[in-house]
Every structure is written in C-alpha cells, then in structure tokens.
Amino acid sequence: MRVTAERDRCVGSGQCALLSPEVFDQDDDGLVVVLREEPAEELRGEVFQAADLCPARSIRVHG
C-alpha cells in the first residue's frame, strides 16, 4: 500500500491526523503531510477511513 496526499486540495480538517496519526500529520500551515508513504499493512483500515472521510478528497491509497 502506498499513500499520497495533495496539499493543494487540503482544507485542513485534520481528520486524517486524528484517525491515523502514524501516517498523517498537519504541518505548521495545518495542511496534510504524509509521514509514512508505505505504511504497515495493519494500518490499512484506518488509512482507508482517513481517505474516505477526507472532505477534500486529497488522500489517495494505491495498492
């Protein structure tokens, strides 16, 4: 699984950082940063939930 996020689309809801703090964070501007681009398989559930709940649809999960 590979995770990418488009900062340009991000609206800073912070849902991803709350749902999957090992994979996502918010930088000083409050925008998404991906901490682990290839997270462990056991995080798949929370990563998918973060992608699904992202109000700006800025998170993509590949594979």
Next chain:
Amino acid sequence: MTADILPRRPRPASVTGTDVTGIGAADTVRKAAMTQSADTAPETGAPLPQFPMRRTCPFSEPREYAEMRADHPVSRAALKVNGKPTWLVTRHEHVRQVLGDSRVSSNLKLPGYPHQFHIPEEMLAQVRLMMLNLDPPEHSAQRRMLIPEFTARRVKEMRPRIQQIVDEHVDAMLAAGGPVDLVTALALPVPSLVICELLGVPYEDHARFEEWSAAMMNHDLSPAEYGAAVQALDMYLDKLVTLKENEPGDDLISRFLEKNRTERIADHVDVVTMARLMLVGGHETTANMIALGVLALLRHPGQMAELQADPTLLPGAVEELLRVFSISDSGTARVAVEDIEVGGVTIRAGEGILALNNAADHDESVFPDPDTLDIRRKEARSHLAFGYGIHQCIGANLARAELEAVYGTLLRRIPGLRLAAAPEELRFKDDAMVYGVYELPVTW
C-alpha cells in the same frame, strides 16, 4: 449553516437595518414571482412539498426524508419563505457528491440561492460575505489563513482551558443546587467563552460578550432588544479588531492580521466579519449540541451508564450524537453555477440546492437502523453534520473537544443528573435553522 447567520424569526427591518453582516431579516415576506413549473412537480403536476419539514421526533429526521431517500432522492420542494423551488438532496452519497463539486457555489447573493429567510434585496446587496459564503479562490485564501488555528494539535492544546471553563460552570451549578436550566447554566456560556479565548477577548469583557451572544439567540426578546444586542456585538467586534491592530496579542485575530500584512486579502471590515463568523458558526451550534446531547443521554440511561463506566467511549458517543441530531441540516445550501447531474437528475445552472445533512445522516445504506442512538456505532464518524467538501466546518475538532469535555464532566461530577421536567413539556427549535431545545431543566 449558512442561514444560521439569519435570525430565527422575522424581525422588523427597522431594528436590524444596521445589521449588515448579519442580514437581520425581515419586514413582510414578499411572495416571489413563481413560474408554473416552480410550484408543481413537472413529472406529476402535483404541488411541491414545502421546505422546511418538521422533525416529529427530536431524535430523528423529518418523516418525509426516508420516503424521499427511497423514491426520489433528488427532488424539488418549495421554500416556505417565498415559494421558490429548490432541489433537496437526501442520500449520503449524493450529499457528499454535491458538497464536493466545484460547480456549486455558496454565494448567497446569487439568484437561485435557496434562502430560508426573507432578506430584503437592498440588504443583500450590502452584505459583506463571510468565508462560509465565499467560493474559491477567495474562500481558499481566507481559509488557509485560519486552518492553523484549528489543527488537531492546536485543539489539543486548548483542551485544558476548555476543561477549566466547563469545571467552573459545573461548580456553579453544584453550588446553586438543582433544578437549573442546563441551557443557560452550561450550554450557552461554555462555547461563548471558548470563542472569547480563541478571539482574544480581554477577560474584563467576557461577561458582556457572553450576554450579547446569548441575547442573539434568545427567542423571547423583543425585536428592539434583539436589535440592540446585535448592534452592541457588532460594535464590540469592530473595536476588538482595532485593538488587535494596535496591540497584537496571542490570539486568532492578531495572527490573522499579522499574516494579512503580507497576504493582503482582507480589509478591516473583512476581519470583523471573520470574527463574527466564528461566533455565528461556533456558538449556537455547539450550545444546541450540548443541550440535545445531554437530553439524549438522559433518555437513554443504559448507554449513559455505559459511558459513565467507560469514558473511552466518549469520542464515539460524540460522533453518534452529532449524527443523530445533525442540527444544521439545511445549513449546507448551494446554488449550481453549471449544469450538474446528481443521481440521474440534471440540476441546471442557477438552481438552488439543499444538501440535507440530516437526511444523509439517516441514510440506512450507511447507518443501519438510523433512528437508533448507538454510542458504539462504528460508522458514526461518516456523518455529515459538519458538512463536507471545502466548507466543512473548520471548528469541528474544537466542537468535538467542547462536547467531550461537557458530557464527560457532567457524567463524572454529577452522576445523578436527571431531567427536572416531563419530556413532553420540552420545547424544541422546530422553527429555527439550527435545531435545539429552548430550555433543559435538570436536577440531581
């Protein structure tokens, strides 16, 4: 939530004439010119259903929604205020689609925008749009400046102060002894003081700020008293911004002004309007959720006991309460700026859309048995009570922190809390844009 900036009952224009940012409503409701196709359904020729529709049970959605979701999930209704047609979108999938579509606008000045209160044309023309009603790129520019104020980390840092505010008010309740009205004792002051904290309102002004902001949602005031409160608050916010321009502090307004020195996206009035939006967006909404949430827990004693025994269930319970009430149901109002297709229906450019989040949050395909409150519901977080898309509530995590602090503290410190009125005596805000309960007498 858009229309949450509007008063909940018509008020004489003379009183609120100065209330430019608040769009204080209305003299008499002028019946808008309607075309034949506007008040009948083209398919059947039957008269359009009226919007808003009433919640018959405070813990559920209006009865009509389930039928719409099943049979005509994207359909038209006539707005009660002016008879104009609007689209109602009721399925979770479609509400997300509409709110995520860049071909819809939040601009309440566009013809076709589904207003739920009458606003005189002249007043509408003068209104300075709040971020809530701006489209990109203006919306993005303002929102970007505010996002750092509401990050998960920043909200975490605010929690101890929120807890302190809640504890002080619970202390006062305990000292006074029951019965008390939970709305005035806790639900209104807590979010008001949190916004004081956020905006950097000096301590000595807190009491006045609280008084005016409570007056703005007091439905028992005369129009004159209401108008006076709106005006006093506007003048105060204006002075507050001037104060921060001259003496910056450690607060949202000062940081906004600082960034604005390089970004140059806002003038003085824009900053005052932004400050007002924080109050408009964050006060009554959170206050209503506090009171309704406590009521729901009191009416579900089994789940209340579970929550008392295991506070780790609290965050999930907050999501479920937000879902069940979806208090700002029709706040997610839009107008199409291009033709869009939703659920096989074409919505034409210029037509109004209400993406009903309460209907979405009772969509049985996402939330099985949607009318049942279940604090352990695993999909509760998928609710759209904070909206979706670029305007999704910027204060959502702050609101969650406030609700957790209030519910958690009451359960811990007043375990014997109970209703001090017969449930059927409670008056609900059926006529308001933001759903709530007027008073909640409790004792212990």
